[in-house]
Amino acid sequence: MMFPVTFSGSGSIETGNVSGGGGGGGRGGRIALGGGAGVLVTIVALLFGLNPGDIMGGGGGSSDDTAVVSEIDKHLQSCTYEKANSDTICRIKATTVSVDRVWTDLLKGYTEPKTVIFSDTVNTACGAASSSTGPFYCPADKTAYFDPTFFDMLVKMGGSDGPLSQMYVVAHEYGHHVQNLTGSLQKGNKMGSHGATSGSVRIELQADCYAGVWAYHADKGDDALLKPLTSDQIASAIQTARAIGDDTIQGSNSNPESWTHGSSKQRVKWFSTGYKSGDPNSCDTFSASDLG
Numbered sequence: 001m002m003f004p005v006t007f008s009g010s011g012s013i014e015t016g017n018v019s020g021g022g023g024g025g026g027r028g029g030r031i032a033l034g035g036g037a038g039v040l041v042t043i044v045a046l047l048f049g050l051n052p053g054d055i056m057g058g059g060g061g062s063s064d065d066t067a068v069v070s071e072i073d074k075h076l077q078s079c080t081y082e083k084a085n086s087d088t089i090c091r092i093k094a095t096t097v098s099v100d101r102v103w104t105d106l107l108k109g110y111t112e113p114k115t116v117i118f119s120d121t122v123n124t125a126c127g128a129a130s131s132s133t134g135p136f137y138c139p140a141d142k143t144a145y146f147d148p149t150f151f152d153m154l155v156k157m158g159g160s161d162g163p164l165s166q167m168y169v170v171a172h173e174y175g176h177h178v179q180n181l182t183g184s185l186q187k188g189n190k191m192g193s194h195g196a197t198s199g200s201v202r203i204e205l206q207a208d209c210y211a212g213v214w215a216y217h218a219d220k221g222d223d224a225l226l227k228p229l230t231s232d233q234i235a236s237a238i239q240t241a242r243a244i245g246d247d248t249i250q251g252s253n254s255n256p257e258s259w260t261h262g263s264s265k266q267r268v269k270w271f272s273t274g275y276k277s278g279d280p281n282s283c284d285t286f287s288a289s290d291l292g
Contacts, residue, residue, distance in 0.1 A: 003236050005163040006227040007094055009081035017100075018093045018115045020072025021122070072117055081225070088148045089117055091163060095170040096144075098225040102217045103178060106280055113177040114143040122147075135169055137176035139185060144173040158243035162236030164229065168211050168271070169240070175210030178280075179203060187286060196256040196263075202285040204261040205270040205292075208241060209283035212274025234275065241267040266292040 072089070079090035096115050103110045116122065121130045125141035137144045146169075154169070155161045179185045184206060191199025215237065219226040245264025247254040261267070269292035273282055285291060 003162045003164070003230065003232040004085065005167065005229070005233055007081040007084050007225055008227050009094070009097075009225050011080055013079045013081060013084065013090065013093050013097060015093065015097055017112055018076060018096055018117065020076060020117050021069035072119065076117070085163075088151060088166065091166060092117060092146055092148070092170055094225065095167045096174070098167075098218050099171050099174045099214050101223055101225065102214050103174070105221075106213070106217070107178060107181070110178070110181065111142075113137070113174065114141070116143055116145050118145060118147055119149075120147070135173050137173045137180075139176075139180045142177065142180065144170070144177065146170070146173075154240065154243070158248065159240035160236035160243075162233060162239075164215070164233040165236045165240040168215070168237040171211035171214040172207045174214070175207030176203070178210055179206065184286070191286075194258055194260060196259050197291065198259070200260045201262045201266075201291065202288075205266055206283050206285040208262075208267050209270040209274035209285065210280065211237075212271040212276075213278055213280055213283065215271075215275050216278035238268050238271065241271045262291065 075089050076093060079087070079093050081094055084090040084094035092115070100110075100112045104112075116124075119131075121128060122145055124138045124143065124145060126138035129136065129145065131147040131149060134150055135144070135146045151161075151166050151169075154165070159165055176185070179188075185203065188199035188203035191202065193200045195201070215229065215234065218224060219228045242248065242264045244261065245267050246256075246259040246261050247263045250258070256263075262270075270283070270285065274280075
C-alpha cells in the first residue's frame with residue numbers, strides 16, 4: 001500500500017546536480033558501491049575494484065544514446081515539487097535536494113555529489129553498469145546512479161511501493177557519498193568484502209543509518225522540503241529495508257559468510273537507529289561489536 005509523501009516546496013526544482021545519461025567512461029578498476037537494494041549479491045565485488053560491466057553484463061553499453069538522454073533530461077527540466085509528489089524521476093530529483101540540505105547542516109565541509117538517472121546501461125568512472133546492478137554510488141566520480149525501473153523490481157522483492165521507500169534508497173546512496181567524504185569507505189574496504197561482520201556489511205549498514213538520519217531531519221526546520229512524516233510512511237521504508245537483507249534475498253540457504261549488505265534485522269535496526277536519533281554519530285557501525 002502506498003503512503004504518499006508530500007513535498008512542502010513549490011515550483012521548479014532548480015539543481016544542476018541531477019542529469020540524464022552516463023558519467024565518465026573510465027574502466028580503471030575503481031570502487032563502486034551497490035546500494036540500498038543490493039539486487040545481486042555479487043555487486044559487492046565492486047567494492048574491491050572490479051568493473052560493474054564485467055560482473056553484471058553491462059558490457060561496453062552506454063545510456064549516452066542521444067534520444068534516451070534527451071528524454072530523461074527533458075523530463076528532469078519539467079520537474080516541480082508538486083510533480084515530485086507523484087512522479088518517480090522528479091521524486092528522485094527533489095529527494096537529492098532534501099538530502100543535500102540535511103547533510104550540509106550536519107557535516108562540516110559537505111560537498112554535494114552528482115546524480116545520474118539512466119535507462120538500461122550507463123558508463124561511469126567505475127566502469128560500465130546496467131539496470132540489473134541496482135542503484136549505486138561511484139566514489140571515483142562522486143556520483144549516484146539510478147535507473148527508475150529498479151523500484152518496480154524492489155516491489156517484487158517484497159519492498160514497499162511507497163514514496164518514502166524510494167527516497168530511502170536515494171538517501172542510502174547519498175550515505176555512501178558521506179562515507180566517501182569522511183573516509184569510512186576506505187576504512188571498510190580494508191575489512192573484507194564478505195561475511196556478517198565484514199567491511200562491506202558495515203559500510204552498507206552505516207549507509208542505512210545515514211538514510212535514517214536524513215529521514216529524521218527531512219521534515220524539520222524552516223527549509224524542510226517534506227511535510228511531517230507519518231508512522232505509516234516510516235513503516236514503508238522499514239518494509240523495504242527488511243526486504244533487501246542478505247538473508248531475505250538468499251532465502252533459506254543464506255550463509256552469513258556470504259553476506260555483503262547485512263541481514264534484514266540488521267538493516268531495519270540501523271535505519272531505525274538513525275531515524276530515532278537523528279545523529280550521525282549513532283551510526284558508527286565500525287566500532288559496534290554487535291551489529292544486530
